[in-house]
Amino acid sequence: MKIGLVGKPNVGKSTTFAALTETSVEIANYPFTTIEANVGVAWLPLESDCACKELVNKAEDAGRPLESDVSREGSVCTPRSGSCIGYRRIVPVTLVDVAGLVPGAHNGRGRGNQFLSDLANCDALIQVVDASGTTDLEGNPSGEGACDPLEEHEFLIGELDAWIANILTASWSRGARRAQAEGQNALIRYVHDQLSGLGATESIVVQTLNTFTSDHPDLPVPWSWPEDTVRNLASRFRQALFPVHIAANKADLTEPQTWLSLQKTIESKGGLIRATSAETELALRRASKAGAINYRPGDNRFSIREEAKINDAQRKGLDALQKRVEILDGTGVVALLSAVVFNRLDRIVAYPVQDESKWLDGEGRILPDALLVKQGATAKDLAYAVHTDLGDGFIRATDARTGRVIGADHELADNDVVKIHAKT
Numbered sequence: 001m002k003i004g005l006v007g008k009p010n011v012g013k014s015t016t017f018a019a020l021t022e023t024s025v026e027i028a029n030y031p032f033t034t035i036e037a038n039v040g041v042a043w044l045p046l047e048s049d050c051a052c053k054e055l056v057n058k059a060e061d062a063g064r065p066l067e068s069d070v071s072r073e074g075s076v077c078t079p080r081s082g083s084c085i086g087y088r089r090i091v092p093v094t095l096v097d098v099a100g101l102v103p104g105a106h107n108g109r110g111r112g113n114q115f116l117s118d119l120a121n122c123d124a125l126i127q128v129v130d131a132s133g134t135t136d137l138e139g140n141p142s143g144e145g146a147c148d149p150l151e152e153h154e155f156l157i158g159e160l161d162a163w164i165a166n167i168l169t170a171s172w173s174r175g176a177r178r179a180q181a182e183g184q185n186a187l188i189r190y191v192h193d194q195l196s197g198l199g200a201t202e203s204i205v206v207q208t209l210n211t212f213t214s215d216h217p218d219l220p221v222p223w224s225w226p227e228d229t230v231r232n233l234a235s236r237f238r239q240a241l242f243p244v245h246i247a248a249n250k251a252d253l254t255e256p257q258t259w260l261s262l263q264k265t266i267e268s269k270g271g272l273i274r275a276t277s278a279e280t281e282l283a284l285r286r287a288s289k290a291g292a293i294n295y296r297p298g299d300n301r302f303s304i305r306e307e308a309k310i311n312d313a314q315r316k317g318l319d320a321l322q323k324r325v326e327i328l329d330g331t332g333v334v335a336l337l338s339a340v341v342f343n344r345l346d347r348i349v350a351y352p353v354q355d356e357s358k359w360l361d362g363e364g365r366i367l368p369d370a371l372l373v374k375q376g377a378t379a380k381d382l383a384y385a386v387h388t389d390l391g392d393g394f395i396r397a398t399d400a401r402t403g404r405v406i407g408a409d410h411e412l413a414d415n416d417v418v419k420i421h422a423k424t
């Protein structure tokens with residue numbers, strides 16, 4: 001799972017990245033701070049309680065309660081990566097913070113094609129916009145009303161579409177001529193060759209070409225498509241490859257009506273938009289790390305750990321954060337990422353185990369892995385997600401909750417605990 005943070009310079013992409021990945025990156029109030037893309041891991045809380053809660057309940061019902069460290073707040077699992085406290089299990093999502101996109105990037109302006117290719121293989125993009133509208137399209141601070149968030153979005157979409165169009169048009173006539181000689185499959189092969197570097201699979205290519213031609217029944221044969229038609233097709237590929245959602249950032253500086261028109265546009269295309277304050281999320285994570293507050297990322301509140309230990313200045317700062325969090329109902333940052341992953345990319349969680357009765361792996365770890373898989377994924381897909389060998393050697397699986405045997409094509413449900421039997 002990989003999500004790209006995109007947008008013009010100076011909107012809060014790096015702040016969002018730093019908050020979500022808890023790593024330090026350069027943040028500054030001028031354009032072009034980020035030169036190389038930052039890549040990191042955001043830990044996202046699952047929507048439902050970790051499956052280890054069931055083990056705890058079962059043991060209790062049987063009169064043999066499980067031991068758990070006080071700091072774990074009941075959790076008994078042993079995650080190989082991430083953590084689980086109070087049954088809130090966190091899973092990794094890769095984030096990419098690319099350099100700000102400036103007008104003309106598809107023609108090589110600014111960092112040009114480099115940052116466009118940083119987006120390759122992202123499952124979705126989150127465009128961070130400056131909802132306060134106080135920076136121009138190039139990211140220069142220029143006072144209120146400098147830029148409309150809708151304009152920011154349309155510019156970004158335009159750059160992405162133009163980028164893909166450039167790739168497709170570069171040798172379209174050659175590819176289409178091959179199709180003239182060899183038929184539709186040659187066209188599919190050509191487009192797939194051109195776009196596979198961006199993460200296009202053959203099935204995406206086939207599907208997108210099919211819907212495009214059936215939506216335009218009057219189109220001539222591909223080898224005589226005018227450039228405009230190829231550009232429209234490129235736009236369809238952009239939508240299929242890079243669905244865009246919006247973080248209306250710096251929401252702490254402004255009112256919701258500033259992004260209302262963008263909201264209508266993005267929602268009409270099935271995208272999500274959330275008001276965010278990356279700066280607030282970053283401050284809360286830092287205060288929490290420093291031991292000043294109790295804050296669980298994604299919560300809409302926090303508490304001061306030890307009132308006696310903070311001075312007047314810190315108290316003032318925390319009061320200001322408290323106000324922001326109340327007005328915005330949280331910082332929006334984790335909520336948006338979570339909605340993108342679970343509601344738009346349709347990820348569910350599955351727990352592969354080796355011991356189906358105790359839910360352990362070979363080394364005695366309890367529910368060691370919580371894997372995000374696509375809704376509709378099968379038992380065999382899960383095997384491949386664990387390891388190629390497990391997928392290749394797949395024999396059957398067991399639903400560890402019911403003990404029932406399930407076949408390769410069995411569709412997984414959210415929170416399934418599964419033992420995979422494979423030839424080794």
Ligand SMILES: Nc1nc2c(ncn2[C@@H]2O[C@H](COP(=O)(O)OP(=O)(O)O)[C@@H](O)[C@H]2O)c(=O)[nH]1
Pocket residue numbers: 007008009010011012013014015016026027028029030031032033034100249250251252253276277278279280
């Ligand atoms: N008020 C406010 N400022 C923010 C917020 N997020 C980022 N900023 C500020 O906006 C400026 C640009 O942030 P940065 O993350 O470097 O933007 P990038 O160029 O998009 O990566 C910095 O001065 C940040 O402190 C926010 O949510 N609210």
Ligand SMILES: [Mg+2]
Pocket residue numbers: 010013014015026027033034100
């Ligand atoms: Mg940056």
